[in-house]
Amino acid sequence: MAEPLLQVRGLEVHFPIRSAMLRRRIGTVRAVDGVDLEVARGETLALVGESGCGKTTTGKSILRLIEPTGGSIRFAGEEIARHPPARLAPFRRRMQIVFQDPYASLNPRMTVGGILAAPFEIHRIGDAKDRAERVAALLRTVGLPPEAARRYPHEFSGGQRQRIGIARALALEPELVIGDEPVSALDVSIQAQIINLMKRLQAELGLAYIMISHNLAVVSHVADRVAVMYLGRVVETAPREALFFDARHPYTQALLSAVPEPVPGRRRARQVPQGDVPSPANPPPGCHFHPRCPLAIARCAQEAPAPRIVAPGHAVACHLVSP
Amino acid sequence: MSAAVSAPEGQLARVWQRFRRHRLALAGAFVVALLMASALFASVFAPQDPTLLDTSLRFVPPFTDWRYPLGTDELGRDTLSRLLHGGQVSLTVGLVAMVTTVLTGALIGIAAGYLGGIADTLLMRFVDTMLCFPQVFLLLVVAAFVPPTLLSISLVIGLTSWMEVSRIVRAEILHLKEQDFVAAARALGASRTRIMVRELLPNAAAPILVAATLKVASAVLMESYISYLGYGVQPPLASWGNMLTNAQGYFDTVPWLAILPGAAITLTVMGFNFLGDGLRDALDPRLRMDP
Amino acid sequence: MIGFVARRLLQAIPLLIGVSLIGFGLMHLAPGGPLAVYTLNPTIQAQDIERIRIIFGLDQPIHVQYVKWATGIVSGNWGYTFFGGRPVLDVILERLPATMLLMGSALSVAILLGLSIGILGAVRRYSVFDVLATTGALFALSFPTFWFGLMAIYVFAIQLRWLPSGGMWELGEEGNILSLLRHLVLPTMVLALVITATWSRYSRSAFLEVMHQDYMRTARAKGLPPRQRLLRHAFPNAAKPLIALLGVELPFLFSGALVTETIFGWPGMGRLFVDALNMKEYPVLMGMMMFTAIFVIIGNLLADIAIAAIDPRVRLQ
Ligand SMILES: Nc1ncnc2c1ncn2[C@@H]1O[C@H](COP(=O)(O)OP(=O)(O)OP(=O)(O)O)[C@@H](O)[C@H]1O
Ligand code: SF4
Ligand SMILES: [Mg+2]
Numbered sequence: 001m002a003e004p005l006l007q008v009r010g011l012e013v014h015f016p017i018r019s020a021m022l023r024r025r026i027g028t029v030r031a032v033d034g035v036d037l038e039v040a041r042g043e044t045l046a047l048v049g050e051s052g053c054g055k056t057t058t059g060k061s062i063l064r065l066i067e068p069t070g071g072s073i074r075f076a077g078e079e080i081a082r083h084p085p086a087r088l089a090p091f092r093r094r095m096q097i098v099f100q101d102p103y104a105s106l107n108p109r110m111t112v113g114g115i116l117a118a119p120f121e122i123h124r125i126g127d128a129k130d131r132a133e134r135v136a137a138l139l140r141t142v143g144l145p146p147e148a149a150r151r152y153p154h155e156f157s158g159g160q161r162q163r164i165g166i167a168r169a170l171a172l173e174p175e176l177v178i179g180d181e182p183v184s185a186l187d188v189s190i191q192a193q194i195i196n197l198m199k200r201l202q203a204e205l206g207l208a209y210i211m212i213s214h215n216l217a218v219v220s221h222v223a224d225r226v227a228v229m230y231l232g233r234v235v236e237t238a239p240r241e242a243l244f245f246d247a248r249h250p251y252t253q254a255l256l257s258a259v260p261e262p263v264p265g266r267r268r269a270r271q272v273p274q275g276d277v278p279s280p281a282n283p284p285p286g287c288h289f290h291p292r293c294p295l296a297i298a299r300c301a302q303e304a305p306a307p308r309i310v311a312p313g314h315a316v317a318c319h320l321v322s323p
Numbered sequence: 324m325s326a327a328v329s330a331p332e333g334q335l336a337r338v339w340q341r342f343r344r345h346r347l348a349l350a351g352a353f354v355v356a357l358l359m360a361s362a363l364f365a366s367v368f369a370p371q372d373p374t375l376l377d378t379s380l381r382f383v384p385p386f387t388d389w390r391y392p393l394g395t396d397e398l399g400r401d402t403l404s405r406l407l408h409g410g411q412v413s414l415t416v417g418l419v420a421m422v423t424t425v426l427t428g429a430l431i432g433i434a435a436g437y438l439g440g441i442a443d444t445l446l447m448r449f450v451d452t453m454l455c456f457p458q459v460f461l462l463l464v465v466a467a468f469v470p471p472t473l474l475s476i477s478l479v480i481g482l483t484s485w486m487e488v489s490r491i492v493r494a495e496i497l498h499l500k501e502q503d504f505v506a507a508a509r510a511l512g513a514s515r516t517r518i519m520v521r522e523l524l525p526n527a528a529a530p531i532l533v534a535a536t537l538k539v540a541s542a543v544l545m546e547s548y549i550s551y552l553g554y555g556v557q558p559p560l561a562s563w564g565n566m567l568t569n570a571q572g573y574f575d576t577v578p579w580l581a582i583l584p585g586a587a588i589t590l591t592v593m594g595f596n597f598l599g600d601g602l603r604d605a606l607d608p609r610l611r612m613d614p
Numbered sequence: 615m616i617g618f619v620a621r622r623l624l625q626a627i628p629l630l631i632g633v634s635l636i637g638f639g640l641m642h643l644a645p646g647g648p649l650a651v652y653t654l655n656p657t658i659q660a661q662d663i664e665r666i667r668i669i670f671g672l673d674q675p676i677h678v679q680y681v682k683w684a685t686g687i688v689s690g691n692w693g694y695t696f697f698g699g700r701p702v703l704d705v706i707l708e709r710l711p712a713t714m715l716l717m718g719s720a721l722s723v724a725i726l727l728g729l730s731i732g733i734l735g736a737v738r739r740y741s742v743f744d745v746l747a748t749t750g751a752l753f754a755l756s757f758p759t760f761w762f763g764l765m766a767i768y769v770f771a772i773q774l775r776w777l778p779s780g781g782m783w784e785l786g787e788e789g790n791i792l793s794l795l796r797h798l799v800l801p802t803m804v805l806a807l808v809i810t811a812t813w814s815r816y817s818r819s820a821f822l823e824v825m826h827q828d829y830m831r832t833a834r835a836k837g838l839p840p841r842q843r844l845l846r847h848a849f850p851n852a853a854k855p856l857i858a859l860l861g862v863e864l865p866f867l868f869s870g871a872l873v874t875e876t877i878f879g880w881p882g883m884g885r886l887f888v889d890a891l892n893m894k895e896y897p898v899l900m901g902m903m904m905f906t907a908i909f910v911i912i913g914n915l916l917a918d919i920a921i922a923a924i925d926p927r928v929r930l931q
Contacts (some may be wrong), residue, residue, distance in 0.1 A: 065506045092512035105503035109525035118521075119511045168507065347752065365747035452632030455907040457868035460887065464640060464899055467891050544758050548873065551760060552888065567761065574764070575772045593756040600752065 002075055005176055005208050006062070008037040011081075012070035013061045015053070017281060021202075029102040033232030033288075034071070036307065037210075039176065044202065044209040046240075048255070049229030050277055055212045056100065056222075059178045062210075063095055064088055076175075078139035079255030093123060096169035100181040102161035104244065111118075112139075112164055138167040142197060150217040159190035163197065164165045170201065177251035178210045183218065195222060216255055225313065228252045232280055234307070238314040248316040251289050271279070287319065295320055299313035341605040348601020352592030362411040374400065374559050385579055396569065396580055406587055413543050413591065416477045416556070422543035423481025425535045428488025429527070433519045435489065436496030447493070450486045458483055462545060466554040476555050480545045488534045495527040529606040536599035540592045547588045548549040563588045618922050626911050633782045634687065638680050657823040687904060693897040702901040703857030706883065712782060713882030717871050719798055720805035727806070728813025733844070735814065736821035747814060754811035759870055763804045763877035770800060780879035796814075797880075807873045809867065816859050820852040827851070854921050864910045 012034055031054045039045045047055050047185055060066040062073055064080070073081040076130035080206040099105035106115055114137040120126055126134065135145040142163040153161055162182060179198065183191040198221060202209060213219050219226055219240075226243045228251065230234045236249040247253050276291075278284055284291050290300040299319050308322065309320050343350060385394040385402070394402050435446040453461075461483045469475045499505065500523065508522050549555035550564025556567055563584040570580035641930045667673050671682060731751075735744040771779035777800050783793050806837060825848060828873040868884075875884030883902060890898035 060506065063510050065509055089512050092510065097507070097510050099503040099507065100504060105507055107508075107522055107526070109528070110521075118508065118513070122508075122511050122513050122517065163509075167509075172511070225417040299612075448628060448632060452629055452636060454631050454865065455629065455904055455910045456636070456903060457865040457910075459869035459872050460906060461640075464903065465886070468895070473849055535631065540756065547758060548760055552876065552891075554891075557726065564624060567764070570763065572769060578768050578772075579760075581764055581768070585758065587696065589756065589760050592758065593753065596756045597752065605801055 002039040005041045005076060006037070006039040006210075008062060008071065009033060009074075010071035011035040011037075011058065011061060011068055011073065013057050013066055014069045027281055029279075030232050030283055031280050032061060032107070033280070033283070035229070035232070037062075037227055037234065039208050039210060039235075040205050041175065042202070043224040044211055044222050046223035046226045047210055047212045047229060048216055048219055048226060049214060051214055052277060052280070053229045054232045054280065055214075055229055056180055059097065059180050059210060063097055063178065065097070078231055086150055086315070095176045095178070096172065096174040097178045097180060098165050098169050098182045101185055101262050102158050102165055103153075103185075105165050106161055108153055110152075111149065112117040112151055112153065112156075115153070115164065116149070116168055116171060119168065121173065130233075134171070138171055141170065141201070142167045148221050158186050159194060160193050162186060166194075166198065166201070170205070173205070174207070176208045177208070178212065180212045182211075183212070184215070191218070198222070198299075216294075227254065227312040230289055231278065233288060233304075233317065235289065236314075236316045236320070237307075238311075242311060242314050246314075248310055248314075248321045249318050250293050250320075251296050289316075331386050338605045342601050345601040345604055347597045348604070351594045351597025351599075351601060354590060355598050358414060358591055358594060360415045361407055365438065366408075372401075374561075384577075385583075394579060396566075402580070402583060405561040405566060405606035406563070406583060409563045409566055409584065409590070412473065412556055412560060412562045412586060413546055413564075413588070416473060416480065416537045416546045416562075417543040417591075417595075419474070419477035420480035420484070420546070421535050421538045423478055424485045424488055424538045425531060427482065428485035428534070429492050429524070429531055431485070433496055433523060435526070436493040437500055437515065437519050437523060442494075446489075450489055452482075453486050456531035458545075459548070460547060463552070463554060466549050471555060475555065476546060477542075478551070480542050480549075484538065484541060484545070488531070488538070489599060491529055491534055491589070495530050496523055499523055499526050513559055515594025533599050533603045533606060536595055536602055540599065543588065543591050543595070547584075615690055615922065619919055621843070622915055622918055626915055629911055630908065633911070634684050634726070634904065635680075637900055637903045637907070638683060640903070641896050642676065642679075655700040671707075692901045692904075695708075695897055696895055697893060702897045705886070705898060706901055706905050709881065709883045709886045712880060713871055713875070713884065715798070715872065716801055716805065716882055717867055719802045720871075721867065723802055724806040724809035724813055727919065729816040729817045732817025733811075733821050735818045736825060737844075739822065741838075744818075747790060751811040751814050754807050757806060757807060759808060759873045760877050762807060763801075763874060765843050766804055782875075782881055801874050801878045801880055804877070805870050807869060809863070810864075813856075813859070817852065817856060820855045821848060824848045824852045850924060854925060857917050858919050859913035863904070864913045868906050868910070 011032055012030075013032035015029040015031055016025045017029060018025055033054075035054075035058055037047070037058075046060065049055055053125050057066060061068040064073075064083075071081060072079055075091055075095065078091075080088060083091070090299065106112075107112055110118075113132070113135050116138055117131045120131045120134060125131070133148075135149050138147055139148050144160065144163055144317065145169070148156070148164075154165070156164065162185075166182070182198070194250070195218070198209070203205060209222070211219065211222055216226075223240050225237065225239050228243075228249065229232045230251050236243070236252045238247070243252065246258065247256055278288070281313075285315060286302050287293070287296070287300040287305050290296040293300065297319065303319070305317045305319045307317040308319060311313050387394070396402055396405070408496070431446055431450070435443040462479060465479045465483065466476065469479060505518060505522055508518050513522070546555055546562065547564035550562045551567050553565075553568065555564055556562035558569075567581055568586040570577070570584065574581055668685070671679055673830060675683075690703060692706075695705060731747050735741075735747045738744055748875045767779045770777045778797050779800075780797075782797050783790065833847050836844070871882065872884030872887055874880065876888050879885065883905075886898065887902050889895075890902070
């Protein structure tokens with residue numbers, strides 16, 4: 001494989017828990033606890049996991065919207081995990097994000113035109129007239145009429161807002177777009193439209209995507225590769241087919257069995273995860289999954305399993321899985 | 324976009340509907356409008372020159388002489404004209420002080436809320452410290468030092484009363500900055516200044532507007548009080564506060580000289596307070612993020 | 615609990631330092647500085663000013679002056695008045711009882727009245743009484759204290775001649791409790807007005823909130839009579855925000871007392887402050903700023919401790 005567009009190694013985001021009064025640190029939320037990811041140019045990597053497992057935090061910390069507390073982020077070969085804001089500036093044009101909640105991600109006090117012109121203002125691209133043309137072109141790209149520029153976000157439906165969010169992400173012609181559950185807040189009937197729009201744009205513009213989702217069914221349509229997250233760690237990474245037909249990690253298998261629309265040829269009902277997801281403020285020792293894992297052995301509670309390559313492009317972090 | 328209404332109209336309509344239900348607030352708005360108009364056109368409405376002395380016509384009682392509708396004072400000056408010009412002075416000071424208060428408070432509140440960390444701790448400790456001093460003490464000490472001009476009085480009032488505003492704005496910013504539209508701006512590489520001014524400030528407009536209205540009321544009150552004590556607006560320029568000081572000397576015989584400026588102060592303070600209270604109800608913070 | 619008190623005390627220290635810095639800075643950054651009063655007086659010679667400057671230590675670097683002044687504050691040496699050379703702390707403490715008497719009586723009246731109005735309003739929400747009380751409070755809050763004071767004097771002292779218009783005693787009646795009480799009525803009434811309004815508003819909302827909590831519903835379900843429910847369950851819970859209010863409102867109480875004292879010639883700290891202002895008595899002004907600020911800090915500290923005593927959960931935060 002050629003050099004990946006994005007390579008993440010051992011990414012950590014630990015939030016301090018502070019006491020209400022003296023602001024002393026009394027604990028740590030290990031929202032992201034050693035994540036490895038790779039994304040090639042033009043491909044789609046799906047990042048899948050249950051609610052609260054740290055997907056959003058992973059996505060935002062790759063963009064340095066949340067400061068990572070450890071690990072490395074290489075974009076196009078350059079280490080950016082510790083770049084100061086000034087050196088980060090050129091990378092802001094190359095990586096963008098589409099947010100989960102289209103109601104909170106657009107400034108309610110700005111017109112859509114203002115929201116979409118912001119990227120050009122910030123990077124001093126073009127004059128006012130030029131920017132207006134670019135805004136109109138962006139709106140056309142995502143299937144909205146140019147008059148939309150004069151309106152405010154609250155006048156649009158969820159799907160339309162998400163189109164605006166996508167337009168903003170595309171304004172600076174990025175190479176990588178992180179979609180943080182871009183359709184989970186939308187009506188099912190609208191979801192396909194947005195997914196198709198994103199697929200079309202990927203083909204036209206050669207974008208790479210990280211598609212965050214808690215829904216394996218959504219992912220099956222768009223992903224080239226899938227990474228499964230559990231409590232701050234990636235437990236299995238595999239090409240789409242391998243993941244759906246040859247999942248090795250007990251957690252992935254459990255997730256697949258819970259997919260409402262079972263993937264043909266793979267139907268195992270026994271492994272619905274037992275119990276609640278433990279809190280990242282107090283993760284279990286060893287393999288984070290062991291309290292819920294039907295196959296757990298004594299070693300699982302003591303030692304965290306390292307990822308192992310089981311096939312080309314397929315890595316699994318489980319003591320029971322050997323290459 | 325079927326049921327699309329243009330944004331400002333749609334939101335304003337809702338705010339107006341809530342506001343209308345608040346009868347005291349409507350009355351407040353009416354009083355404020357009336358005061359603004361009378362201050363703006365003081366020289367048009369005033370029947371006399373407010374500084375014109377006529378010792379042959381001292382202490383004319385109200386409603387007895389059509390040339391002096393509200394009577395005259397100890398130097399034979401027309402009370403109505405002095406009230407109108409005093410109102411001009413009071414409202415000017417009130418508004419300039421309010422602007423100072425709001426600018427300082429909003430700036431500090433935004434900086435503390437958005438920057439967080441050490442900046443937040445230091446700024447908020449500063450606010451806590453300032454709030455330990457009774458405002459009237461602080462105000463009088465500073466007012467006694469600086470030569471009293473309309474501008475200096477306004478600035479002194481403004482600079483000793485911004486602390487609550489900064490707390491309100493900070494709380495609002497703390498809530499706003501977690502929203503994804505701020506993250507989106509950062510992802511685009513927006514500077515901190517741009518985020519604070521373009522993204523956050525407009526969204527904090529509602530609580531700032533409410534605070535601003537209430538601050539005019541307290542500034543008018545403060546001005547009248549320090550003028551009454553002699554550290555505010557200086558004669559011969561009329562202000563409601565220094566009219567009261569003069570009137571106090573003839574209190575037992577000509578009480579209307581004290582009643583009128585006091586009533587004017589009360590009316591103004593009430594007008595702005597009721598207006599601010601109504602605005603607070605109407606601009607319910609939850610409205611802003613409504614779909 | 616001891617740990618809680620210790621932590622709260624520690625937190626007060628930066629506040630005290632901040633207060634002293636602002637107080638000190640205000641006096642020294644003022645145009646003309648603390649000696650402005652002498653430089654403006656033509657009868658005082660330049661060399662005299664220089665002498666005073668050295669006596670008061672004003673020739674030393676500013677940080678040295680601050681440290682000297684701050685250690686003085688801690689050790690009880692608050693400096694001397696320009697006129698008369700009396701210890702500043704004595705001058706202030708001398709006026710403290712009168713102010714405490716006025717603030718205490720106004721606060722008692724206000725809390726009693728405000729609490730009753732607020733609770734009754736909360737219990738009978740949206741009744742005629744409640745609407746009148748909330749509207750009335752809104753009016754009262756907009757009433758300029760000093761004008762209200764003047765009007766009270768006009769009506770009760772000048773027109774009706776029921777009560778004296780100012781001062782603390784009649785001449786020659788010093789120490790006569792009855793005379794003192796007669797003099798106390800009007801200032802108390804004036805100062806209490808705004809505080810009563812604030813208290814009725816706060817206690818109304820505190821009780822409304824408490825009354826909709828689960829434990830109140832449980833108490834009703836258990837068949838406890840209304841009076842019992844109010845006393846045993848609502849009161850202790852609503853007390854917390856109200857005690858906090860007591861601490862927070864202290865600076866306003868001082869401001870109000872200053873205004874009231876100047877109107878009624880009440881010989882307390884407020885009167886002293888205005889007199890010191892007129893005579894440009896910087897040491898007294900600085901001392902009073904510090905005194906009230908320290909008073910406010912201690913007041914808030916006590917309020918916090920009282921709340922923690924009522925509610926053990928607060929201590930653990
Ligand atoms: N600023 C923060 N401070 C402390 N904890 C946080 C913070 N942000 C997130 N967390 C915690 O980190 C964990 C991961 O959160 P994250 O939002 O990344 O999860 P997610 O996988 O995106 O979940 P969802 O599917 O619900 O969006 C959660 O337990 C969350 O409570
Ligand atoms: S390491 Fe152990 S606990 Fe973790 S998934 Fe594998 S078997 Fe289960
Ligand atoms: Mg998420």
